Amino acid sequence: xxxxxxxxxxxxxxxxxxxxxxxxxxxGYISDNLRSKVMNTIEELNYTPNEIARSFYKNETKSIALxxxxxxxxxxxxxxxxxxxxxxKDGYHLYIGNSLNDEVNxxxxxxxxxxxxxxxxxxxxxxxDLEEYDEINGNIVSVERKINDKIPIIESDNxxxxxxxxxxxxxxxxxxxxxxxxxxxxxxxxxxxxVAYSEVMKENNLEEKVIEIPFAVTEEEKxxxxxxxxxxxxxxxxxFADDDILARYVxxxxxxxxxKIPEELKIxxxxxxxxxxxxxxELTTVEQSIEEMGKKSVEVLLNxxxxxxxxxxxxxxxKLNQ
Amino acid sequence: xxxxxxxxxxxxxxxxxxxxxxxxxxxGYISDNLRSKVMNTIEELNYTPNEIARSFYKNETKSIALxxxxxxxxxxxxxxxxxxxxxxKDGYHLYIGNSLNDEVNxxxxxxxxxxxxxxxxxxxxxxxDLEEYDEINGNIVSVERKINDKIPIIESDNxxxxxxxxxxxxxxxxxxxxxxxxxxxxxxxxxxxxVAYSEVMKENNLEEKVIEIPFAVTEEEKxxxxxxxxxxxxxxxxxFADDDILARYVxxxxxxxxxKIPEELKIxxxxxxxxxxxxxxELTTVEQSIEEMGKKSVEVLLNxxxxxxxxxxxxxxxKLNQ
DNA sequence: CGTTATATGTTAACCGGTTGACATATTCAA
DNA sequence: TTGAATATGTCAACCGGTTAACATATAACG
Numbered sequence: 243x244x245x246x247x248x249x250x251x252x253x254x255x256x257x258x259x260x261x262x263x264x265x266x267x268x269x270g271y272i273s274d275n276l277r278s279k280v281m282n283t284i285e286e287l288n289y290t291p292n293e294i295a296r297s298f299y300k301n302e303t304k305s306i307a308l309x310x311x312x313x314x315x316x317x318x319x320x321x322x323x324x325x326x327x328x329x330x331k332d333g334y335h336l337y338i339g340n341s342l343n344d345e346v347n348x349x350x351x352x353x354x355x356x357x358x359x360x361x362x363x364x365x366x367x368x369x370x371d372l373e374e375y376d377e378i379n380g381n382i383v384s385v386e387r388k389i390n391d392k393i394p395i396i397e398s399d400n401x402x403x404x405x406x407x408x409x410x411x412x413x414x415x416x417x418x419x420x421x422x423x424x425x426x427x428x429x430x431x432x433x434x435x436x437v438a439y440s441e442v443m444k445e446n447n448l449e450e451k452v453i454e455i456p457f458a459v460t461e462e463e464k465x466x467x468x469x470x471x472x473x474x475x476x477x478x479x480x481x482f483a484d485d486d487i488l489a490r491y492v493x494x495x496x497x498x499x500x501x502k503i504p505e506e507l508k509i510x511x512x513x514x515x516x517x518x519x520x521x522x523x524e525l526t527t528v529e530q531s532i533e534e535m536g537k538k539s540v541e542v543l544l545n546x547x548x549x550x551x552x553x554x555x556x557x558x559x560x561k562l563n564q
Numbered sequence: 565x566x567x568x569x570x571x572x573x574x575x576x577x578x579x580x581x582x583x584x585x586x587x588x589x590x591x592g593y594i595s596d597n598l599r600s601k602v603m604n605t606i607e608e609l610n611y612t613p614n615e616i617a618r619s620f621y622k623n624e625t626k627s628i629a630l631x632x633x634x635x636x637x638x639x640x641x642x643x644x645x646x647x648x649x650x651x652x653k654d655g656y657h658l659y660i661g662n663s664l665n666d667e668v669n670x671x672x673x674x675x676x677x678x679x680x681x682x683x684x685x686x687x688x689x690x691x692x693d694l695e696e697y698d699e700i701n702g703n704i705v706s707v708e709r710k711i712n713d714k715i716p717i718i719e720s721d722n723x724x725x726x727x728x729x730x731x732x733x734x735x736x737x738x739x740x741x742x743x744x745x746x747x748x749x750x751x752x753x754x755x756x757x758x759v760a761y762s763e764v765m766k767e768n769n770l771e772e773k774v775i776e777i778p779f780a781v782t783e784e785e786k787x788x789x790x791x792x793x794x795x796x797x798x799x800x801x802x803x804f805a806d807d808d809i810l811a812r813y814v815x816x817x818x819x820x821x822x823x824k825i826p827e828e829l830k831i832x833x834x835x836x837x838x839x840x841x842x843x844x845x846e847l848t849t850v851e852q853s854i855e856e857m858g859k860k861s862v863e864v865l866l867n868x869x870x871x872x873x874x875x876x877x878x879x880x881x882x883k884l885n886q
Numbered sequence: 887c888g889t890t891a892t893a894t895g896t897t898a899a900c901c902g903g904t905t906g907a908c909a910t911a912t913t914c915a916a
Numbered sequence: 917t918t919g920a921a922t923a924t925g926t927c928a929a930c931c932g933g934t935t936a937a938c939a940t941a942t943a944a945c946g
Contacts, residue, residue, distance in 0.1 A: 270922095271922050294902085298616045298903080316641075336659060491842075581934095593892050595893060614932055617932035620932080891944075899936090909925080916918090
């Protein structure tokens with residue numbers, strides 16, 4: 243209960259504080275004898291170095307923060323998983339913040355970057371004015387979000403993904419293909435999925451129909467929006483949803499209109515999270531390598547922290563899963 | 565880039581360091597004039613207090629750690645979400661650790677509790693010898709895990725859940741009901757779901773069949789285990805899966821045997837995560853109040869931190885969703 | 887007018903580990 | 917035997933806030 247400090251260890255082991263510190267940090271000359279004496283005492287006293295004191299002096303916390311819209315979404319929870327596992331290999335620990343696409347929250351988390359002195363941040367969400375990021379001089383990498391020229395971005399080959407998805411539908415003789423997408427902001431590389439869709443459709447002289455469903459609206463609203471597709475006279479025979487969850491909603495809503503899948507309606511999703519692949523092995527989807535995205539984010543961030551050169555953009559492969 | 569400290573602020577504002585500290589902490593007498601002078605200077609210099617220095621002195625980090633098997637699982641990601649959102653209201657930040665049900669990892673995270681001096685920990689996973697927890701004198705609460713008598717536990721009314729699920733199947737005239745469960749360790753309150761199943765089955769003089777599928781095995785193995793149910797001669801007409809994901813796997817495997825759902829096979833799941841409810845509105849499930857579990861965990865943990873009285877066990881309601 | 891409340895400053899200790907500078911002693915190799 | 921390598925100790929500054937103690941000055945109040 244009473245706090246054991248390095249002094250207590252030194253005293254008890256009959257050595258100097260400096261020696262204990264040297265053992266703990268593996269610096270200078272230490273004999274095996276001294277080392278084991280110190281280690282035994284540490285064990286005996288159940289001493290745990292105060293990492294806060296160390297962080298304070300070293301000005302380094304071995305903590306990273308991850309800001310995402312919500313960990314509830316499987317894409318982000320899997321991304322978070324891989325990031326955490328990867329960071330832990332280097333002794334880093336991970337803070338998680340759910341911005342909920344709310345700028346107040348996001349600003350709050352950025353404040354933390356500075357206050358809690360995290361060594362770096364991985365951002366998969368942005369809603370505050372991008373200029374605010376310009377002022378930040380910490381180490382940041384961004385996942386699937388273009389923030390500014392200084393912050394490296396890890397993204398999937400979204401254009402290729404959109405192309406693969408659309409072509410897969412065409413190959414199955416779809417003519418009336420609807421593309422369901424999140425907000426088409428310029429800063430989200432995901433918008434390239436729609437760009438690809440549009441270009442492929444144009445090449446084939448087919449009518450485009452893009453439905454925008456912002457990530458931040460309620461699930462109920464998403465379902466309603468999708469329902470409207472079938473309530474309309476468009477008569478879709480193919481749907482490219484840029485998220486597997488939306489793809490599943492499409493299946494559910496289509497069922498309400500007794501539309502047979504895949505006979506009357508083909509669906510292609512996006513993301514290919516482990517969760518959704520396990521739940522719906524039958525869903526055709528464009529799979530992002532979430533694990534690679536997580537690992538790459540960590541790699542780049544650690545490079546930034548260690549003052550190594552990094553690229554501006556890292557584009558990772560996607561593949562069609564059917 | 566150069567670090568701005570409280571001294572710089574004091575100097576620039578032409579006041580004492582103590583005064584700046586008083587403004588920042590709202591202690592003692594401060595005039596509006598002084599306050600605004602300080603605030604303006606802080607703004608001007610873009611000063612951010614070093615929270616590490618403060619934590620160091622105060623011996624309090626405003627950080628909490630959450631240890632779970634894996635954030636990839638929707639139950640845990642939703643739990644984490646609610647815990648984080650709730651903690652943030654009180655200015656706490658959340659570390660997340662994926663133990664993967666591995667004792668090495670779990671021990672690692674516990675070490676962090678001590679080293680990084682987190683103010684508390686929420687544990688939804690345990691694999692290391694329970695005695696190890698006895699040595700820990702930090703603030704810990706446990707979710708759905710009985711650790712020891714000192715650590716408060718937040719759990720669902722698992723027994724009721726098992727009862728509701730089994731009875732729902734009986735009401736649909738099922739006679740051959742299989743119960744699929746995770747490891748039946750005594751320390752997991754979830755095992756009471758199986759206890760309830762058994763008792764209800766006994767009361768109705770029906771044959772029990774319990775299949776154990778440990779949480780930690782691969783998804784492929786889980787699917788295979790489920791497949792075996794249908795490959796066997798048991799002829800199940802009802803399945804109580806103590807996890808909605810398993811319930812979905814049951815549907816997928818049953819489909820391979822052309823078993824019609826719900827005509828030939830009724831299924832009841834467990835958890836009722838937002839994710840699964842949205843993906844399968846048609847799945848009957850026992851819904852845990854994950855949000856309440858998260859909020860209660862935080863409430864109890866903060867009470868521990870603030871030396872308030874807490875109960876040993878908090879049992880939260882469940883409801884059948886069909 | 888004296889007392890009290892308000893307002894600010896000065897100073898220094900403290901939180902716990904790290905590190906550089908320097909001293910000293912032993913061991914070992916050339 | 918002498919210089920280098922090894923081994924350990926002493927001492928004190930430092931990281932950046934917080935806080936208690938004490939001094940001082942002005943404003944407010946009865």
